[in-house]
Amino acid sequence: MNDFDRNNLPEAYRPISMWGYFGYQILFAIPLIGFIFLVIFALGGTSNINLRNFARSYFCALIIVLVIIIFLAFSGLGLALLSDVSGLLELL
Numbered sequence: 242m243n244d245f246d247r248n249n250l251p252e253a254y255r256p257i258s259m260w261g262y263f264g265y266q267i268l269f270a271i272p273l274i275g276f277i278f279l280v281i282f283a284l285g286g287t288s289n290i291n292l293r294n295f296a297r298s299y300f301c302a303l304i305i306v307l308v309i310i311i312f313l314a315f316s317g318l319g320l321a322l323l324s325d326v327s328g329l330l331e332l333l
Contacts, residue, residue, distance in 0.1 A: 257291050265292070269299055279303075 247255060257265070269275040281287075282296035 253288050253290050255289060255291070257289070257295065262295065265295060266299070269296070 269279045279296055279300055282292055283300045285293060287293055287296075
């Protein structure tokens with residue numbers, strides 16, 4: 242006897258299928274509309290707790306990637322400016 246029966250679970254606790262996760266990743270990857278859906282689902286716009294938690298984790302990963310990209314951009318810009326200044330000092 243299987244204790245787990247998907248039909249007896251409330252809607253809020255029903256698990257998301259593998260294809261469901263795949264589809265939500267594709268939805269969240271759409272540039273503007275995906276971000277809007279991501280924010281809506283992460284802030285509780287769905288009754289499914291699993292979908293809300295998945296949206297929150299995707300949002301956190303997106304923020305981490307953006308912080309890394311911004312850090313690398315500024316460190317690269319700093320290195321470029323530093324090399325320009327050192328090139329100017331050699332001319333003097």
